[in-house]
Amino acid sequence: xxxxxxxxxxxxxxxxxxxxxxxxxxxxxxxxxxxxxxxxxxxxxxxxxxxxxxxxxxxxxxxxxxxxxxxxxxxxxxxxxxxxxxxxxxxxxxxxxxxxxxxxxxxxxxxxxxxxxxxxxxxxxxxxxxxxxxxxxxxxxxxxxxxxxxxxxxxxxxxxxxxxxxxxxxxxxxxxxxxxxxxxxxxxxxxxxxxxxxxxxxxxxxxxxxxxxxxxxxxxxxxxxxxxxxxxxxxxxxxxxxxxxxxxxxxxxxxxxxxxxxxxxxxxxxxxxxxxxxxxxxxxxxxxxxxxxxxxxxxxxxxx
Numbered sequence: 689x690x691x692x693x694x695x696x697x698x699x700x701x702x703x704x705x706x707x708x709x710x711x712x713x714x715x716x717x718x719x720x721x722x723x724x725x726x727x728x729x730x731x732x733x734x735x736x737x738x739x740x741x742x743x744x745x746x747x748x749x750x751x752x753x754x755x756x757x758x759x760x761x762x763x764x765x766x767x768x769x770x771x772x773x774x775x776x777x778x779x780x781x782x783x784x785x786x787x788x789x790x791x792x793x794x795x796x797x798x799x800x801x802x803x804x805x806x807x808x809x810x811x812x813x814x815x816x817x818x819x820x821x822x823x824x825x826x827x828x829x830x831x832x833x834x835x836x837x838x839x840x841x842x843x844x845x846x847x848x849x850x851x852x853x854x855x856x857x858x859x860x861x862x863x864x865x866x867x868x869x870x871x872x873x874x875x876x877x878x879x880x881x882x883x884x885x886x887x888x889x890x891x892x893x894x895x896x897x898x899x900x901x902x903x904x905x906x907x908x909x910x911x912x913x914x915x916x917x918x919x920x921x922x923x924x925x926x927x928x929x930x931x932x933x934x935x936x937x938x939x940x941x942x943x944x945x946x947x948x949x950x951x952x953x954x955x956x957x958x959x960x961x962x963x964x965x966x967x968x969x970x971x972x973x974x975x976x977x978x979x980x981x982x983x984x985x986x987x988x989x990x991x992x
Contacts, residue, residue: 690723693735693774694716694723697716705861714762718763721750722767736779742784743785743788750763768788798971800945805929808928809924809929810824813827818884822880824879825873829873829876830939830942832873833857834867835857836936837913839857840916841916842858842901843901846900850878854869893906895908920933920935920937939960943968
């Protein structure tokens with residue numbers, strides 16, 4: 689019973705919701721977790737007979753698995769989406785998740801690098817190695833444009849408008865946005881194109897289907913998320929930076945440095961591709977001085 693509905697749910701997430709592969713996999717895992725629990729503890733209960741009480745007991749089971757509050761909240765989100773799908777397809781006629789509450793989440797402040805740490809990190813790149821200019825161009829682009837790692841590794845040559853200082857980015861849910869790119873990142877991309885990438889093309893090593901991908905490995909294929917993580921991890925150790933750095937850290941640093949310098953939050957939201965400005969607002973908490981400056985500048989009675 690469950691297998692057929694999970695298969696339909698997968699198609700719904702991919703085709704109608706346009707969710708990323710990672711999100712689809714996570715939601716399918718959540719529903720499979722529920723399916724396993726129901727099959728074991730309530731084998732005679734049909735999908736249409738699942739109640740809020742069943743789901744509350746399921747959440748107690750999930751809690752006992754010692755999952756983090758964030759993971760538990762994601763499980764609830766996946767289950768809610770599944771029952772919305774069942775309602776749309778008229779497989780069920782009630783939604784037991786309507787009153788299902790997620791655990792309260794403590795929003796952690798993201799780790800970011802200072803401007804001097806960014807300089808130290810990038811200066812640690814060995815430009816004499818075959819991948820040197822690629823790695824410099826890659827990390828400069830992530831920091832200059834606030835890209836997610838998935839957006840970086842799918843960046844195409846045909847989406848570069850370097851003459852006017854913009855790149856076209858394909859973000860979550862295949863949503864496109866135009867993002868300004870700085871002169872430093874532009875210079876590094878051009879150096880990479882006329883050196884390492886040109887050699888790959890001339891040697892005929894670029895694999896079919898990767899001709900338009902900007903950043904390639906030495907075999908002519910696109911980079912993986914893991915590869916970018918490993919490059920950054922190795923570079924962080926070489927630079928002597930003790931923070932727990934991952935590719936998203938450069939995106940956090942991009943937003944933090946803009947907000948600290950007084951950038952408009954709506955502009956930062958647009959550049960980062962955040963659906964809600966609430967997500968962007970977290971960066972104001974990294975610098976309390978920014979909040980005070982905003983109050984001093986805009987509140988009619990502050991300091992009077």
